[in-house]
Amino acid sequence: MSFLVDSIIMFTSQVLFFGFGWLFFMRQLFKDYEVRQYVVQVVFSVTFAFSCTMFELIIFEILGALSSTSRYFHWKLNLYVILLVLIFVVPFYIGYFVVSNIRLLQRQKLLFACVVWFTFMYFFWKLGDPFPILSPKHGILSIEQLISRVGVIGVTLMALLSGFGAVNCPYTYMSYFLRNVTDSDILALERRLLQTMDMIVSKKKRIAMTRRQMYQRGEDQNKQTGFWGMIKSVTSSPPGSENLSLIQQEVDALEELSRQLFLETVDLQATKERIEYSKTFQGKYFNFLGYFFSIYCVWKIFMATINIVFDRVGKTDPVTRGIEITVNYLGIQFDVKFWSQHISFILVGIIIVTSIRGLLITLTKFFYAISSNKSSNVIVLVLAQIMGMYFVSSVLLMRMSMPLEYRTIVTEVLGELQFNFYHRWFDVIFLVSALSSILFLYLAHKQAPEKHMNL
């Protein structure tokens, strides 16, 4: 009986998540496009729904809601479904839509989509070879094989995003890095842009007028056909067209200049808006947060380096460690079990919510930047794939943040994976990503004032 009630609860929450994914797709992602293939929307919402259900199950685990047998059952079910979606459904549809965009292969769409899927499976399988993620007692088609590979991809993505985010967040929040932009700078740049456009226009007018005159005179010149006409045209081309190609080159150069000026103007306007924003109350708040995050970022990089150099893996999670410290060093006595449950619930809840929100925002920005009318379906499916893998591996890594008694279900369901390997891999990629983001941002920051100086 309780199993039935639990299942109904799970099902309702899944429907809710599905609805949320659907709305997000319609309102945010596909704001400017028409949805013609509803399959894409359904697949995206399904992936989102099942990923969120996994997080929900972890929360239930900590809170002790629902009975443990039904939790275990739903874990297994959820895991199978999401693996099915991530490995079979989404890649197949990606292949199908990519193939539909290519004109040549229109006839045998299904066949080519299957070919693409088999290639994907081959590389996916090969991915597992260089990593020490499995022990030999696993069979070929066991769930651990699939999860381990999905985990590797997902953890790489997480670490890349984490590293970049950890560096970029203080950079954008803190006003220390803002360049000083005055209104007169912007006006001067806009004036230059308009002058360049005027020059382009006057040159194009000359080209158009010359062409028109050549066309009107062309009736006379076309009469010079035949053998001699051809010879003559080799030595002396009509005076108009030489000028034309020269002017055209000048126009091309000016157009390139106008594009650069436009981009710089947009950049300056954006900086000016950020400066104005930083003077408001909200801006000051974010500035303060920025200092806090920069300290956090430095600490994380430091910890990652230590972990790699000394080859250590944290044994206890932050919650238990924090409680130990307060009990032992600060002498505060409180009910460990009770508080550990609540604190880990809050901590895990915060981690989940911020990672979902952060991922959705990043995906949206990414989608706006690169999608076009033809490729929107493919890109959304790729994003759904990334999202699914990201969420699966966050579950993997979250295991470290939970106290021992809550880790059991994750260990039980996901099988005997080498969890330590994933943490090590996360640390390595995080370090690489953070350091290269610092380098990249430093170069970009240096380059901008130099461009500005040349005005």
Next chain:
Amino acid sequence: MASLDRVKVLVLGDSGVGKSSLVHLLCQNQVLGNPSWTVGCSVDVRIHDYKEGTPEEKTYYIELWDVGGSVGSASCAKSTRAVFYSSVNGIILVHDLTNKKSSQNLYRWSLEAFNKDSSPTGVIVTNGDYDREQIPENLLPLLVIGTKFDHIPENKRSDVLARTAFLSEDFNAEEINLDCTNPRYLAAGSSNAVKLSRFFDKVIEKRYFTKEGSQAGFSDRKRFNFKSLHYD
């Protein structure tokens, strides 16, 4: 030669609808081979004979300013685009016939252009909603062009054309539906070419012959046109 009078016409629309191909077709009479995203603004010039065939025939330069929408709808991009909107004499609104959202976004584009119009009788819209009752007072001639006509399957064509007819009535403008990869839509003597030529004539009239500008009959008829803004 370069001292001909000129008029400035904006070409506005969402990213990817085909404004650059359209401008290239109008000015060079050729199909654009490799369209790529327009960054900033690209200008091209067309030479137009005002009142062709009559004794008052005069040649003008028509500058077509194709303002790219691909940098984004962020407010910094908007204020930069505003640089190009000064002293405009006419607007061509371009939408993609295969994408309904691009037609709906045309209202937003026309708002953006009208708000930056420096003429004293320009429309002042405060809450950001497009108030259609103020259209007749606006003096800028509009033309609505739908692109990618060849991509619509035969059976859907009448629906699409009905929808675009509503759209052009809302703007109080003529409409042309064509495909930028096929020059025959604008072949000399076709109805599209006539509409285009009439539009350019109207722009030139408004700019240079304002006393004879056509305000009276046209706008009174359409003043009480309460079509629904949102259609699907």
